[in-house]
Amino acid sequence: MRRRLIQSTLAVVLVVIAVFGVSLVIVETRTISESARERVRSEAVRLASIVDSRLIVDEQVTAEILSGQITGDRYAVIKIPGRPAIExxxxxxxxxxxxxxxxEEGETVTVQEPRSSVTQEVARxxxxxxxxxxxxVIAAVLLAVRQANRLASPLTDLAETAERLGSGDPRPRHRRYGVPELDRVADVLDSSAERIARMLTAERRLAADASHQLRTPLxxxxxxxxxxxLTDDLATVKEEATIALTQVERLTDVVERLLTNSRDPRTGSAVTFELDEVIQQQLAEWRPAYRSAGRAIVxxxxRNLRAVGTxxxxxxxxxxxxxxxxxxGGGTVALRTRVTGNQVVVEVTDEGPGVPEELGARIFERAISGRNSTGIGLAVARDLAEADGGRLEMLQAKPPVFGLFLSRTPPQKSDDADRQTVR
Structure with missing residues (x-):
């Protein structure tokens, strides 16, 4: 591209120089020739006036006297009636x-000048x-090189940016080149890079959330x-199978929720439900794990509280x-329910050492963990709570107390939502 830009610019300049240069040469040649003729003609008129003035007062007209009046390599012939020609x-x-x-006295003055002087002046x-x-031409080449670099370098840079996007590196470069059209392309590429980065982040976050949320029910x-x-008791088998089916349903619900949130995280499915049922379900699920650890969960x-959520x-x-x-944590884990205003609060506490001071409020940030864990469990829990209008907070660090706040009032549907439902 650089070569084509330089060649095209140089070709235009050469055409312009050729057209205007030839015209200028012709005009200057004619001008110099006419100027030389005018000088010779003026010289002849001047010598004629000198000869007239001397003839009128009867002074001598000789070659010696007139030699000082001829300049350069000019040659003059003065013809006076009745006298020999004077050279x-x-x-x-x-x-x-x-x-x-x-x-005016009948004489003629002829002045000659060699044409070589005109030729020399034309040559100069x-x-x-x-x-x-x-x-x-040199200035045009330098300008063409500069302009070619100004246009070609940004295009090369934009091509590298597009290649980086295609290879999976979505970092925007935020480079501008002072050319409106190229800056527009750079804006579009940066916007695309930001969208791709958000999409990749959302996909990684979905994968991390899915792995974490599916791990517990599995x-x-x-x-x-x-x-x-491990049991031969048919009643125990039926009981455990029923609980296992419940776990499968919960696993299906988790998968559907993850897919729904990946399409539109604002989509809510909050309903009014019996909070005791969810708590008892969790107690039944986690008691075996706590028994194995020599701990209790109560x-x-x-009781009989109803809350709004999924x-x-x-x-x-x-x-x-x-x-x-x-x-x-450590010791017994307790789930306590209470009512505050228009909200139901479920507190989860244990008898362990609590949250380290260096973590503090950062406990809900992703990749923040007090031990060798994923560090996304509490972050995902807070996102899930906020998705249906609730909130999850750390009420106390030592001993640790986490509170899940849920509304007791069903959400009001807007008129727009009602109209969309009718449609």
Whole structure:
């Protein structure tokens, strides 16, 4: 591209120089020739007036007297009636420029100048024009190279940016080049890079959330299946199988919720549900794990509470808090329910050392963990709680107390939503 830009610019400049240079040479040649003829003609008229003035006062007219009036390599012939011709200067050889001027006393004055002087002046003029044309060509080449670099380098840079996007590197470069069209392309590429980065981040986040949210029900399901394999009691088998089916349903709900949130995280499925059912379900699921660890999990507080939210999401939040207490806490884990204003609060606490001071409020940030864990459990739990209008907070660090706040009032549907439903 650089070569084409330089060649096209240089071709335009050469055409312009050729057109205007030839015209200028022709005009200058004619001008110099006419100027030389005019000089010779003026010289003849001047000599004629000198001869007239001397003849009027009866002074002598000789070659010696007039020799001082001839300049350069000019040659003059003065013809006076009744007298021999007077020659002044050396007669030129070859082609000459000649002019004749008559005098008032009947004399004629002829002045000649060799045409070589005109040729020399034309040659000097052509040399100057040639030098100017050469300087113009050099300036045009430098300008073409600069302009080609200004256009080609950004295009190369934009091509590298597009290649980086295609290879999976979505970092925007935020480079601008001072050319509106190229800057527009750079804006579009940067916007595309930001969108791709957001999409990749969302995909990685979905994969991390899915692996974390699916791990808990799969672990509980595997424990139930192990219980079934270790017993011969048909009643126990039926009980564990029923619980396992519940785990499968919960697993299906988690998958559907993950897919729904990946399409539109604002899509809510909050309903009014019995909070005791979700809590008892979690107690039943986690008691085997706590028994294996030599610990207990209990519930207390107000009963028969109804809350607004997604039962599967609330179960996921409580499971994350219970699992967090199992991994990082100690002693008995208690789930306490209470009512504050228009909200139901489920508190999860244990008798462990609590949250380290260096973590503090950062406990809900992703990749923040007090031990060797994924560090996304509490972050996912908070996202799930906020998706249906609730919130998850750390009420106390030592001993740890986490509170899940859920509304008791069903959400009001807007008129727009009602109209969309009718449609």
């Amino acid at each position: 002044v200067g050396d007669k030129p050889e070859g082609d000459v420029i000649s002019a004749t001027a008559p005098g 003029t052509l040399l100057i024009i040639g030098l100017v044309a050469l300087l113009a 672990t509980a399901l595997s424990m139930r299946l192990e219980e079934i394999t 519930s207390s507080g107000k 039962p599967g999401a609330v179960a996921q939040v409580l499971a994350a808090l219970i699992e967090n207490s199992l991994m990082h």
